[in-house]
Amino acid sequence: NAPAQDxxxxxxxxRNDCMLDSMVExxxxxxxxxxxxxxxxxxxxxxxxxxxQRSAQALLAEKQEAxxxxxxxxxxxxxxxxxxxxxxxxxxxxxxxxxxxxYNMVSEVAAYVKDLxxxxxxxxxxxxx
Numbered sequence: 471n472a473p474a475q476d477x478x479x480x481x482x483x484x485r486n487d488c489m490l491d492s493m494v495e496x497x498x499x500x501x502x503x504x505x506x507x508x509x510x511x512x513x514x515x516x517x518x519x520x521x522x523q524r525s526a527q528a529l530l531a532e533k534q535e536a537x538x539x540x541x542x543x544x545x546x547x548x549x550x551x552x553x554x555x556x557x558x559x560x561x562x563x564x565x566x567x568x569x570x571x572x573y574n575m576v577s578e579v580a581a582y583v584k585d586l587x588x589x590x591x592x593x594x595x596x597x598x599x
Contacts, residue, residue, distance in 0.1 A: 478559065545579065
C-alpha cells in the first residue's frame, strides 16, 4: 500500500544501509547453489552412492529448500516494493544514487530468472526428458 511504500522510501533515502547488498548476495548465492546441486544430481545419477553419501545429499537438499524459501521471500519483497505504481520506489530499485554501490534490482532479478531457466534446460536435456 502507498503509505507503507512511502515510509520504506523515506527509510531507504535516509539510511545508506546494506539491505540491497544482502538481497543481491542472496540472489547470486541461490543461483550458485542451484548450479552446484544440479552437478551433484548429475553425478549421483551416474554412480551408486553409499548410505553416508545419500544421507549427506538429503541434508543438502533440506538446506537448499530453506535457501529456496529465502530467495522466494527476497523476490516477493522486491515485488511489493515495485507494486502500486510508486514511481519513486520503482526508480530506487533500479538505481540508488546516494549509495556507495548502486544495484539495478530489475536487471539482477531478470538475470537470475534467465540463468535459472538455462539451468533448468540443461538439467532437463541431460536427464533425457
